[in-house]
Amino acid sequence: MDITSGSSRPALKMAAAAQSDEALSSEFLSFSARDTAERWLEAADLQQEVYRHLAQYVPRILCVGGGAASSREEHREEQREDLAVQLLLLAPLEWLLLGEEPSSGLALLQENNQPSPLCGHVFRVGEPTYSCRECAADPTCVLCMQCFLGSVHKEHRYRMTTSGGGGFCDCGDAEAWKRGSYCRKHTPADTHSQEDPVSLLPADLVSRCVCLFSVLLQYSVEMLTWDQEETLPAGLEPPEWADTYLCMLFNDEVHTYEQVIYTLQKAVSCSQKEAVSFATTVDRDGRKSVRFGDFQFCDQAKSVIVRNTSRQSKPLRVQVMHSSVVAHQCFALRALSWMGNIIQYSDGLRRTLCQVCLQKLPEGQFSSLVDKLMLNDSKMWKGARNVYHQLLMNSLLMDLKYKKVFAIQFAKNYRRLQTDFMEDDHERVVSVTSLSVQLFTVPTMARMLMVEQDLMTTIIRTFVDHLRHRDLQGRFQFDRYTAQQAFKFGRVQSLIGDLKYVLISRPSEWSDQLRLKFLEGLDAFLELLKCMQGMDPVVRQVGQHIEMEPEWEAAFTLQMKLSPIISLLEEWCCSDEQVLVAAYRKCVLLLSATHSSLADGEQPLSLSVCGHAVETFRYQVSQEKVSIHLPLCRLLAGLHVLLSRTQVAVRLPEQLPLGDLSPPLLIELPLRCLVLCAQVHAGMWRRNGFSLINQIYYYHNVKCRVEMFDKDIIMLQVGASMMDPDHFLMIVLSRFELFHIFSSADCRKRLREASKDLVQQNNTLIEEMLHLIIMVVGERYVSGVGQVEPFDEVRREIIHQLSIRPMAHSELVKALPENGNKETGLERVIDSVASFKKPGVTGRGLYELQSDWQKHFNLYFHHYSRADQSKAEEAQRKLRRQRGEDTALPPPLPPPLSPLFSSLVNLLQSDLMLALQGAVLLWAGEPSGGVWTEAMLQRVLHLVGLALLEEQQQLETRGEEDVSFRYSCKITRPGEAPSPSGSVLALLESLQNAPHLEVHKDMITWILKMVANVKTMRERSSCSSTVTVRPGQGLEETLRDRDQLERKRKAEMARLRREKIMAQMSEMQKHFINENKDLFLEASGSTAESSPPRSDPPCVSQVCLGPRRSSAAQSRQLVTCILCQEEQEVRGQGRAMVLAAFVQRSTVLSKNRRRILPEPMHYDPLFMHPDLSLGTHTASCGHIMHANCWQRYFEAVQVKEQRRQQRLRGHTSYDVEHGEFLCPLCECLSNTVIPLLPHTNSPDHSVDHPSLETWLETTNQQIAALCSAHRKQSGVEGTEPEVPEGFRVDFTPQNPFSSSISEMITTFSMSIYKVSLKLNPNEQDPRVPVLSWATCAYTIQSIERLLMDEDKPLFGSLPCRQDDCLSSLTRFSSSCWTAAPPTTAHTHFIRLFTALLPDSRVEDSLCVLDIDMFHLLVYSVMSYSSIHCLDQSEHRTVDSAHLHLLHLVTVAHLVQILLTSITEEVCMDQDSEGSEEEELTCQLYNTLRKHLGSVLPELSSGCQLSRCVRLGVLPFLRAAALFFHYLNSTAPPTELLVTGPGQWEALCSFLSLPFNLLQLQQHTLLETLIHRWCVHPGVRQALQGGGGMVRFPRESNRLIGLPEDYSTLINQASSFLCPRSGGDKSRAPTLCLVCGCMLCSQSYCCQTEVGGEDVGACTAHTFTCGAGLGLFLRVRESQVLFVAGKTKGCFYPPPYLDDYGETDQGLKRGNPLHLCAERYRKIERLWRQHGVAEVIGHAQEANQTLVAIDWQHL
Ligand SMILES: [Zn+2]
Ligand SMILES: [Zn+2]
Ligand SMILES: [Zn+2]
Ligand SMILES: [Zn+2]
Ligand SMILES: [Zn+2]
Ligand SMILES: [Zn+2]
Ligand SMILES: [Zn+2]
DSSP: OOOGGGGHHHHHHHHHHHHHHHHHHHHHHHHOHHHHHHHHHHHSSSSHHHHHHHHHHHHHHHSSSSSOSSHHHHHHHHHHHHIIIIIIHHHHHHHHHHSHHHHHHHHHHHHHHOOOOOOOOOOOOOOEEETTTTSSSSSTTOOOOHHEEEEEEGOOOEEEEEEOOOOBOOOEEEEEEEEOOOOOTTTOTTTTTOOOOGSSSSHHHHHHHHHHHHHHHHHHHHHHTOOOSSSSTOOOOOOSSOOOOEEEEEOOOSSOHHHHHHHHHHHHHHHHHHHHHHHHHHHHHHHHHHEOOHHHHHHHHHHHHHHHTTTHHHHHHHHEEEHHHHHHHHHHHHHHHHHHGGGGGGGHHHOOOOOOOOOOOOOOOOOHHHHHHTGGGGOOOOOHHHHHHHHHTTGGOOHHHHHHHHHHHHHHTTHHHHHHHHHHHHHHSSGGOOOOGHHHTTTTHHHHHHHHHOHHHHHHHHHHHHHHOTTSSSSSSSGGOOOOHHHHHHHHHHHHHHHHHHHHHHOOOOOOOHHHHHHHHHHHHHHHHHHHTOOOOOHHHHSSSSSOOOOOOHHHHHHHHHHHHHHHHHHHTOHHHHHHHHHHHHOOOHHHHHHHHHHHHHHHHEEEETEEEEEOOOOOOTSOOBBBOOOOHHHHHHHHHHHHHHTTTHHHHGGGGGGGGHHHHHHHHHHHHHHHHHHHTTTGGGGGHHHHHHHHHHHHHHTTTTHHHHHHHHHHHHHTTTSHHHHHHHHHHHHTTHHHHHHHHHHHHHHHHOOOOHHHHHHHHHHHHHHHHHHHHHHHOSSSTTTTOOOOOOOHHHHHHHHHHHHHHHHHHHOOOOOOOTTHHHHHHHHHEEEEEEOOSSSSOOEEGGGGGGGGGOOTTTOOHHHHHHHHHHHHHHHHHHHHOOOOOOOOOOOBOGGGGGGGGGGGGGGHHHHHHHHHHHHHTTOOSSSSSSHHHHHHHHHHHHHEEEEHHHHSSGGGGGGGOOOOHHTSSSTTTTTTBBBBHHHHHHTTTTTGGGHHHHHHHHHHHHHHHHHHHHHHHOOOOOOOOOTOOOOHHHHHHHHHHHHHHHHHHHHHHHHHHHHHHHHHHHHHHHHTHHHHHHHHHHHSSSSSSOOSSOOOOOOOTTTTTOOSOSSOOOOOTTTTTTTEEOOOOOOOEEEEEEEEOOOOOOOOOTSOOOOOGOOOOSSSTTTOEEEEEEEEEEEEEEEEHHHOOOOOOOEEEHHHHHHOOOOOOOOOOGGGOOOOOTOOOEEEEEEEEOOOOOOOTTTTTOHHHHHHHHHHHHHHHHHHHOOOOHHHHOOOOOOOTTBBBTOOOOOOSSSHHHHHHHHHHHHHHHHHHHOOTTTTTTTHHHHHHHHHHHHHHHHHHHHHHTOSSSOOEEEEEEEHHHHHHHHHHHHHHGOOHHHHHHHHHHHHHHHHHTTTTTTSOOOOOOOOOOOHHHHHHHHHHHHTTBSSSOOOOOOHHOOOOOOOOHHHHHHHHHOOOOHHHHOOOOOOOOHHHHHHHHHHHHHHHHGGGGOOOOOOOOOOHHHHHHHHHHHHHHHHHHHHHHHOOOOOGGGGGOOTTHHHHHHHHTTTTSSGGGGGGGGGHHHHHHHHHHHHHHHHHHHHHHHOOOSSSSOOOOOOOOSSBBBHHHHHHHBBBBBBTTOOOOOSSETTTTTEEEEEEGGGGGGGTTTEEEEOOOHHHHHHTTTTTEEEEEEHHHHHHHEEEEETEEEEEEOOTTTHHHHHOOOOOOOOOOHHHHHHHHHHHHHHHTTHHHHHHHHHHHHHHHSSGGGGGG
């Protein structure tokens, strides 16, 4: 380590190291492990001998260097250490243990072993784990992948997660699974004996084993718990104490990586890289020596580190330790791992080790060695803990006998271990306390610990003891917590987790002992609840807004954590009547004790109305303290429901203290809480801030409501069922502070004159109160309250969620509370009520409510929020209207109440209720009153409906005499004071036709019908109970008929209306078709025609190049500027028009990702290699602007961006500095503009077409003339060549473009230059035009591939924007040379021409196999223009030249294809019936063989080969067709507008080529050319080298194949090691979808420097794999990641879906995931279309938080 820290020390140290190296290696040779072992065996005191050996060797072998300069050296040193440890230290131990050669001894052991059926595989971080949702005893029971695949659970509903590391596979543990405990591999053999495995081993082996394990374990424990820095335990002192120390840095959770790295660089003056490596190791292992040397040297480093880190917080922990101490500690870890390995071979050895571990120690504070380790756990460093925890898992936890003994020790130490953990600053996974999950979740073990060790009570008491702050009443007070205490509060929550493990499986049988201990535990728990009862009280703030938001989260966190515990306790109670009754008594007792203080301070108050009177006390929620936390009341409510469910109350009433209960006191606190909610809704608590709003939110939220809101409603139901209903309602009225409004007319009169706010407040309160009453009488879907099953409860929940809208599976799961097993019960009911709709390529699968369940919809469902309620109401009314039904939403039929709650219904017919109903109905009669609301009326109508349903139901099930519920009779009586009016019924009848109540008309009608119906039922049953008439006929019949008539009429009207609309629409359609007749005829004709195959070659009239070229489709181009809306003609001399465009580098077509990117300064782009490893792609959104309009816009964007950066310093989705902007119309990401240029001239058919010879001759002459002119310029004299007629070398053609167009040509050229080469713009660079041609060629090629792969026709299927982009890009490239000096283009043409027609005299010519022919074609056609314009002769024949160039390049390509497509298969072809084409192919091939000889194999027939040639040349021809089409604006032939047969012929004629391309090569001139191509040495080399040759057609690149099952990927990733940090697991394994490379992302270890910046592995990879653009799959997150450059990226939904059609980003839900091929194809298409950058842009625009992510660190 210190080698790098300068000074003179290194030499000295290295010398010392070398010396010891030498000494050791000589001892290697003379050392015999066997002899040593024998000596030990004979010794009297084994420990002494072994210690002596260790004292001698350990310090010399381990930690002698302390670290090395480079990772390679460090690696070598590690290897050396490993070897020495094995030979000198471990080998003698193995000999001693086995008494023979270790490898054969171990093999024998394994052979004789009868392994226990436990799998016990310990999970790596990130490894997939599986849990069966049907069979697992609890969610902590998991299987490893191997076991899972071999188990029955594969076919069950399972959950998949990734392990956080540390747990182990439960396969083989019978208690962990309800069934299927064994996988195929771990099924115990029938012969498996229950014998003690130790007895199967030879006795002498066992005794040696006991001795050895004792010595080693004692040694290890002693060393790991050793806290001296400079001494060693007795017997281990080294022969001499050298002055060699290590400066040891320890891990903590306080300091960040950056702080540590920075400090280390200062303290031990190491490089940043080394510091990162130190920090990584410290983080992983818990400690790392950062310096090696004498004491002073190390101490100095220590003080620097301490000084540097002590400023803000406590300093980093550093120790200067003697190297011998560290060496022994290192060996102690090795010894533990060694024992862990050895016991894998034999269960007998394992048991022996367990025995030694737990053996009673003679004296001292620790009972056993394991005890000592456990109790020192928090003092050890992370690495040591991991090693010994691993050993415990391999030994004690795998042995069923000793697991129990260990569990008892663990439980005994529980309190102490937890207290240590509170002070420990390590995460829980590395604390021994985390083993609780392995012990407590075993049901028999948990029960044993509960009974024998008081575990339940211990856990609860420990928990309570750690929560210190209490108020005067002894309640928790979290707002006084400091940060330190808050941290502890976080830690202490793990105790609740332990409690949950203990309770998770309830006992099937109870012993008295268990009852006793459970109830003791319950006592402790009740004490805990008592501390929570009434905590965090709030007082309404009036006048001023609250100053500081009070702390509320801690209390709710506690509540949320305890909720599952309470549910479990209830389940336990429920399983034993004795326990239930006792628990109920305890709860009542404690609650009465707390209540006794309640009424004391408050004054009594008596209320009277409607002839009823009740005593209560003066208390107003709006003025006094009120608390949301009432866990005691709620627990009692829960137990009461259980009493009702189990009917204990009915059978054993004498055992229950029901008499002790005062119903008014029971309801008091829950009622206050509910009133608080109502008042908050009414806006009375606005000044209490967000803290209260949040509390109210969570009170109703699915995470808390089961143990809060739901239980409060139940408590009110309990109270109401035990009270006089009028009394109950009076207390409710009083608590709502509404008593006077209903009891005195004056009050209401006064209210009328009150302020609007107050009126509204009161209205809301009344609404809320009515809603509460509806819930109290109507909510019966809790088993015990109503006569329902838990199944019904879940189903009702789902029905109501789906009544809002169709929902995805995950949404439904979120809306339901989970039980202890993380199950909601959703799956059991979902299919019975809903139908599933599959997702498309986007979106997710949805469940839709089946229509016959819609009648169960209850508008006042208690779990609806206000928003939910109004959404559901709207949706349901809409549905009913669509079905032509009325829009009344009456209450559904409620289930019958349980006997204990049966008197609840009387609330509905109580006097006060009728008075309330009468009052509201009376108010509703006055339309302009304003002191009532429709919501109020709606609720009253609901209550009336509920009462009528109740009465109807009772009449249906019992006889009239038994029915005491007489609501229908009561509502006919006139109302009483204070609102003496007509009866409720009369009021309803009068409201039925009130115009201002139109919305409620249907509901009122429904009620009146019900009344009539109920009355008939009563009359019928009273007059003749013997007559068996189905109740509810007769009057109802006629009513129903009338109703049906009405509905029919409405439906008829609706049908007529629809028909009218349809008629109008079809009329419009006809009109449209008439107008566009031709179009429709064409469309229908073409589809019919294209199918039959044609035998004749089509007669194609369109030709896109050459002398027969067809003229341009249209000559004038008119375009409109999207910015100023002005229309403009595209002309060479006109105002420049531009197209927004995006240029990017691309490797999408690359056939060689390993090719190293060229050095930009010296890169020669003139010849593209056929592997197309790097190209530049141009795309456009197709939006056109004036050049100067665009410039103004871009300047404005720049200014805005500068201002914004000053303000916010953030990024935008586009990078203005790199010229990026968003298209002003469509916001598409762009970084340049393409100038629009006019069409080329129409062809001149009058000129003669020169033959190939003539043209070549002329061109050669022209080239010669140019060359000599160039030479002359540079001062070299030469012979004057013959200049062809009219060719003027010195001619300067007139620039065909206006200055503004020229400027735009330069702008675009420079953008391409910048992007392609990553260089600053340089207009003088001769490569500028080449790069422009290159992007044109590359873009055309990539679009040709896309069309081919998607099986689309070559022409006519591209979207407009791509069409526009390609045509402007092609025309631009044909003219871009005009912006460069003319000689530049000349030189390029000359070089291209010579490559095509190689001159055997020129030496450095290019091999024909190293050129992409399409690029060559484009470049030569483009550059030819510059030569051609010098020709001032009469017969200018640019078209002929293009055709000749095409012919030449095509032949070259054919040769290329023939040379590369030869395979065995092609040669062995036997079919010899040759067509002309085949013959010619053979002929050409044989010509090639003539030149190349034996390199090419002999060919028997040309059939296969000619097919290969056609296939190989097709992409080239298609690309060429696109190119000339856009260059010359020729209309495409109709044959190419569709796919199908005849394409080849059409293509050839369009390109003016013969159908048999081979005819081209028959030209004698070409014979010599072919010869010249073949003799290039490169050709022979490539053919002999084989391998890397590009073959044609180049196969399209695809994204890598992904496995169908996502867990395969997780498993792959979990065994992926970080390539940099020597065998570490990667934290964020990420898969490159382009090349399949796995990367270690988002981690310091794998950062690389790119362009002077440290970037993460993904970003670094994009620069080698995707030219800066990457598509990845983050395996642990199940997330697709797009990255572009260093600053941009976004996440994209993964192509994996669960069975419910949903993705699981973050793998939170754990449903099995499967590949969705369509979605993956969509991603692939996005990549191939070069659309990824655009997707990132749009995502970042839509979501600003994406912009802030440091993408480069991923
Ligand atoms: Zn397993
Ligand atoms: Zn297994
Ligand atoms: Zn299962
Ligand atoms: Zn404009
Ligand atoms: Zn646009
Ligand atoms: Zn890659
Ligand atoms: Zn890494």
